[in-house]
Amino acid sequence: MGKTTAMAGRMFLSTPLVSGSGSRVVKEAFEGVAVINTDLPDTTLIAGYVQKFQARTAGADHDAPKFTRAFKTGSDVASGVEVDDGAYTLAVINKSITGLTLTAAYANVVDIIQVAYAEADYEGKAGAFTYGLAAQYYYNNVDSDFTTDDNNNLWGVKASIGYDAFGAYVAYSKVNDKDNGLGGVVSGLGNGADLAYTASPINSNSYNNDTEAYKIGATYAIMKNANVGVSYTVNEIDSAASNADKFAFAAVEADYAFEGALKGLSTTVIYEDGSKDASGTDELWVKLNYKF
Numbered sequence: 045m046g047k048t049t050a051m052a053g054r055m056f057l058s059t060p061l062v063s064g065s066g067s068r069v070v071k072e073a074f075e076g077v078a079v080i081n082t083d084l085p086d087t088t089l090i091a092g093y094v095q096k097f098q099a100r101t102a103g104a105d106h107d108a109p110k111f112t113r114a115f116k117t118g119s120d121v122a123s124g125v126e127v128d129d130g131a132y133t134l135a136v137i138n139k140s141i142t143g144l145t146l147t148a149a150y151a152n153v154v155d156i157i158q159v160a161y162a163e164a165d166y167e168g169k170a171g172a173f174t175y176g177l178a179a180q181y182y183y184n185n186v187d188s189d190f191t192t193d194d195n196n197n198l199w200g201v202k203a204s205i206g207y208d209a210f211g212a213y214v215a216y217s218k219v220n221d222k223d224n225g226l227g228g229v230v231s232g233l234g235n236g237a238d239l240a241y242t243a244s245p246i247n248s249n250s251y252n253n254d255t256e257a258y259k260i261g262a263t264y265a266i267m268k269n270a271n272v273g274v275s276y277t278v279n280e281i282d283s284a285a286s287n288a289d290k291f292a293f294a295a296v297e298a299d300y301a302f303e304g305a306l307k308g309l310s311t312t313v314i315y316e317d318g319s320k321d322a323s324g325t326d327e328l329w330v331k332l333n334y335k336f
Contacts (some may be wrong), residue, residue, distance in 0.1 A: 047082045054098070054111065059090050060149035060161050062133045063236030068100035072234050075111055076130065088137040095130035100235065115153070115233050129154035131233055143167050157230055158185040161239070174206040176213075180239065182229050194222040198229045198251060202241040209265040214258075215241035221254040221282070228252040244277035244293040246316040247325050254282040269301040292319045308335040 051057075056064055057074045064072030076094035096111040115127045135149040147163040165178040182198040200217035217240055219229050228251040231237050240250040242257035250257040261275030279291040295316040302309040310333050318325030 049080045050077070051079075052077045054096075057092065057094070057234075058236060059092065059133055059135050060137075060147055060163075060239065061135070061151040061159055061232035061237050062092060062094060062131065063232065063234045065100055065235035065238075067235070070098075070100050070109055072100045072236060073098040073111075074234070086139040088135075090133070090135040090137075092133050093130055094133075094233065095127075097127075097234065116235060125153075125156060127153055127156065143169075151232060153233065155187050155189060157187060157226070159183070159230055159232060160185075161232075163239070172208045174204075174211070176202075176204040178202045178241070180217075180241065182231060184226075184230055186226065196220060196222050196226075196229050196253070198231075198240065200241045200250075200257075211263040212261070214260050216259075217242040217250050217255075217257045219251060219253060219255045223253055228255070242277060242279075244275060244316060245295045245297055245314050246293075246327050246329065247318060248277045248279055248291065248293050250279060252279070252281050256280045256282075269303060271297075271299050273297045289321065291321050293317070293325075294319065309333070310335075 054073055054075045055078065056071060057078055058064070062074065064074065066072070074094040075096035076092060078090065078092035081089040096113055097115045098111045099109045099116060102109045113127050115125055115131070131151055131153040133149065133151040135147070138146045143166055145165045147161070149161040151159045160183040161181070163178065163180040165176070167174065167176040178201065180200045184196040186194065186196070196219070198217055198219045200215065202213060202215040204211060204213035206212065231239060231251055240257070242248070242250040242259040244259070248257070257277065257279045259275060259277045261273060263271060263273040265271050273296070275295045277293045281289055281291070293316055295314065297312070297314045299310065299312045312329070312331045314329040316327050
């Protein structure tokens with residue numbers, strides 16, 4: 045009604061802290077309710093409750109995933125935690141200032157953890173030149189009955205610049221050294237709730253305890269419907285619990301969207317090479333999608 049949309053049942057949900065990943069054949073989904081309102085100028089308000097989760101794979105069962113109360117977090121920390129009483133989430137996204145997007149979000153996984161997220165992302169343009177600067181902050185408050193009562197946080201920054209079809213960026217993030225019993229900062233529910241600027245396309249994890257992460261990358265739009273990109277990501281982990289202290293990932297990405305008679309068909313290719321202590325994690329992803 046008006047500028048309010050309500051959803052109930054099993055759904056694909058995309059909010060800052062509750063979001064499903066579509067990186068596999070089966071897209072992650074949630075069971076619950078959500079309300080989205082855009083009555084305020086340049087502002088999106090979101091409120092939701094989820095009680096079950098459908099993962100993108102069934103793991104060792106080699107079967108189609110099912111809706112269960114075992115939720116995965118955006119960083120795969122505490123993967124498969126049973127959430128008996130569900131999770132609530134709130135989010136506000138504001139674009140009142142030209143070029144600036146402000147995001148604030150909160151999620152309460154009942155009796156387990158509370159997650160808060162804030163971000164300021166500015167993008168500007170001067171002729172053919174583009175530039176951007178962004179900052180983000182995650183805060184975790186773990187329920188003492190679930191594990192320890194230590195809190196945890198991550199903060200990150202990103203700077204970008206571009207000219208015409210070319211773009212480049214650098215990013216940095218830092219997780220504090222507190223051990224919340226979950227292995228690191230929880231970035232939300234669902235593997236789509238993964239907003240760290242320093243994530244590589246496939247394997248890196250910027251959310252581990254006591255981790256500094258760096259990323260540099262470049263993109264080029266070959267044409268309006270074809271893009272290529274390269275990136276290099278380093279995770280330096282100082283946690284005593286880690287068996288290795290440095291992971292590095294080099295990645296190449298390309299995508300193409302067909303036109304004409306094949307409009308709706310798109311393809312993506314990603315190759316990532318793990319080096320340093322991440323050797324042996326080389327992966328090649330080839331995806332074809334057709335939207336009817």
